[in-house]
Amino acid sequence: MIGGMDHPHLPTTEAAVTALRETAREFHLEIEVTHDIGADQTSRRTTAGVGVTTDPDGSLPHEAYVELGGSPRISVRLFPEDDALITVEGVEFHDIPRDEVPVFLRSCYGGLAYVHGKRFPPGYRLVVPLPGDRTYKEFLPMINLTRWLSGRVR
Template structure:
């Protein structure tokens, strides 16, 4: 699958979103806005909403976790969310829990092409069933079989 390079405009990014949504059996509902920004919501689980701004930025929310992206990254980002490569990483080192609102808790990690990843904090109060299903135990911490 190829993506428009670059998907700098909101229209090009929205076309990519519609293509990926169709591939994964989702529908895209766009909000009728009175401005140049485009808002869209994708059906199904996980809950995904996105806003494509006229200034060339995009905001994607996955199960209440917010990410700021370039419009050209929206396609690979959604693909990682829907194909199962996105995961939740739990902090397991005791000293990290002493750092308020920095490293403690859970992180939603969305791997991108080129060994990059987007990573955002997931507060424990909003660990949804979809996020819980993607929880990974760090290497060396697996339960004994």
């Protein structure tokens, strides 16, 4: 549990956006949200025909792009398929389950995320620990170390 909250089940993109708004309030961050609704608007539905807005099951897919102010710079693309792409200071974390997005952000804004460096082979990884001994790690080239990332090297 980070920040006093475990991660709830977020059944819809709108529920996830609401949870991200609460996280932004918790850390006093500005938040900007853009919604894309309909199969012809969402990024993973490029095969939808012209004017086709629903999925084959009749539902309207809903995707949202969220930008959070503050440090670190984080953006989140919430996909209709219950996953997200989170970008932290230019480092992309793909296929994060939508339910884990708020706790992922709390780890970053709460000071738990860190950069692990290795001398051989040389390289860095951004490590984001979550409750239950789960971690997400992504490689980042040394040249991409921003001020925030450099301040978290261990």
